[in-house]
Amino acid sequence: DTDGEVTNFVIITSEYKYIDAQSAKAITDAPLTKEDIGKTPTQIMLGRIYKYLKETGQIVV
DSSP states (O other), rough: BBBTOOOSSOOOOOOOOOOOOOHHHHHHHHHOOOGGTTHHHHHHHHHHHHHHHTTTTSSSO
């Protein structure tokens, strides 16, 4: 920062993704798995959302 100006900016979000209501409900209501044990609810939901976006081709890894 120089006089309040940002000189090194890293993009965190470049675009938004859409999850329809039915898919969102399915993601939320999915039963817990063995892999979910020991994870926080946030970690579980982020993992499910990541998996959905990857499977539907909305993100490419």
